[in-house]
Amino acid sequence: MKPKDVLAFAKENKVEIVDLKFVDLPGLWQHFxxxxxxxxxxxxxxxxxxxxxxxxxxxxxxxxxxxxxxxxDTAILDPFTQLPTLSLICNVRDPLTGQAYSRDxxxxxxxxxxxxxxxxxxxxxxxxxxxxFYIFDNIRFDQSYNYGFYYIDSExxxxxxxxxxxPNLGYKPRYKEGYFPVxxxxxxxxxxxxxxxxxxxxxxVVEIHHHEVGTAGQAxxxxxxxxxxxxxxxxxxxxxxxxxxxxRHGKTVTMMPKPLFQDNG
Numbered sequence: 023m024k025p026k027d028v029l030a031f032a033k034e035n036k037v038e039i040v041d042l043k044f045v046d047l048p049g050l051w052q053h054f055x056x057x058x059x060x061x062x063x064x065x066x067x068x069x070x071x072x073x074x075x076x077x078x079x080x081x082x083x084x085x086x087x088x089x090x091x092x093x094x095d096t097a098i099l100d101p102f103t104q105l106p107t108l109s110l111i112c113n114v115r116d117p118l119t120g121q122a123y124s125r126d127x128x129x130x131x132x133x134x135x136x137x138x139x140x141x142x143x144x145x146x147x148x149x150x151x152x153x154x155f156y157i158f159d160n161i162r163f164d165q166s167y168n169y170g171f172y173y174i175d176s177e178x179x180x181x182x183x184x185x186x187x188x189p190n191l192g193y194k195p196r197y198k199e200g201y202f203p204v205x206x207x208x209x210x211x212x213x214x215x216x217x218x219x220x221x222x223x224x225x226x227v228v229e230i231h232h233h234e235v236g237t238a239g240q241a242x243x244x245x246x247x248x249x250x251x252x253x254x255x256x257x258x259x260x261x262x263x264x265x266x267x268x269x270r271h272g273k274t275v276t277m278m279p280k281p282l283f284q285d286n287g
Contacts, residue, residue: 023094023095023097024094025063025065025066025067025094026063027094028061028066028092028094028097028108028110029061029062029063031097031108032058032061032108035099035106035108036106037058037061037099037106037107037108038057038058038105038106038107039055039056039057039058039103039105039106039107039108040055040056040057040058040060040061040107040108040110041053041054041055041100041103041107041108041109041110042054042055042056042070042090042092042110042112043109043110043111043112043258044090044111044112044113044114044126044128045126045127045128045258046077046078046079046080046127047077047078047079047080047125047127048078048079049127049258051258051261051262052077054072055107056070058108061108065092066091066092066094069089069090069091069115069117070089070090071087071088071089071090071117072088072089072090073086073087073088074086074087074088074114079125080114080123080125087117088114088115088116088117088123089114089115089116089117090112090113090114090115091112091113091114091115092110092111092112093110093111093112093113094110096109096110096111096255097109097110098224098225101220101223101224101263101266102266102270111128111255111258113126113128113129113132114126114128114129127254128251128254128255131250131251131254132251134147134250135147135249135250135251146249147249147250148247148248148249149247149248149249149250149253149254150244150245150246150247150248150253151245151253151257152242152244153242153243153244153245153257153260153277154234154240154241154242154277155240155241155242155264155275155276155277156176156236156238156239156240156241156275156276156278156281156282157176157210157213157239157241157268157273157274157275158174158175158176158238158239158273158274158275158276158281159175159176159177159272159273159274160173160174160175160176160274161173161174161175161274174238174281174282176237176238176239177209178193178194178195178209178210178237178238178239179194179237179238179239180194180195180196180197180237180238182194191206193206193207193209194207194237195207195208195233195237195238196237197237197284197285198235198236198237198285198286199235199237200233200234200235200236200237200240200286201232201233201234201235202232202233203233208233209239210233210239210241211233213267213268213271213273214231214232214241214243215231216267217231217243217263217264217267217268218231218243220263220267221243221245221259221260221263221264224259224263226245226256226259226260226263227245227246227248228243228244228245228246229244229245229246230242230243230244231243231244234286235285235286236282236285236286236287237282237285238282238285239273240285240286243260243264245260261277
């Protein structure tokens with residue numbers, strides 16, 4: 023897709039807001055939004071400024087000015103916003119040199135792909151990460167002078183077999199027995215299906231979804247393999263989509279490595 027195609031796409035879909043996303047050094051999406059009145063070819067060719075000193079791992083306050091350059095090929099409609107919103111993933115550049123920013127993780131991925139081609143070892147590197155996550159119903163945590171705690175709960179959790187929060191219908195996968203049970207033991211089949219459909223509408227090819235081994239809503243949704251930078255973009259989009267679909271249903275989705283003691287992570 024070229025910039026002029028993005029403009030036509032925005033007009034066709036009556037877009038009112040443009041959301042510009044980029045990756046910080048730890049690997050999380052950051053964003054800010056502009057009016058569609060500011061969406062033009064110059065945005066793609068000249069970029070738009072932001073404060074790099076407020077982004078983790080980027081610039082110091084005396085060298086804070088940075089530029090974002092949207093990638094036209096990443097244009098999609100955001101599935102969660104109230105107003106019609108166009109989402110664009112951006113590359114970060116230095117405003118003085120015009121060069122790609124060395125600490126931009128997206129640039130690192132692009133540079134790695136170019137290096138692979140320059141070595142003659144291969145033309146393309148394909149990546150297919152297997153992403154698993156938990157879907158929880160209640161999360162509480164706090165830390166103060168005289169106490170510290172975290173509390174995780176799930177209607178599906180094996181520890182809730184004796185809960186008097188009604189109605190308790192049973193159907194709790196036992197520890198490490200969450201792999202592949204059908205509903206009603208699998209509480210979140212429909213929720214995962216909604217996540218899959220939302221991913222597909224955003225252009226992500228999904229192969230499979232299922233309950234994972236862990237009790238309390240451990241899940242897996244697998245994407246089709248693709249090239250490095252494209253997959254890196256898709257992983258961040260994947261996290262954005264499944265967390266927001268979960269939130270829409272009053273759930274919290276986490277990719278924490280090991281949220282539950284003595285169960286799968």
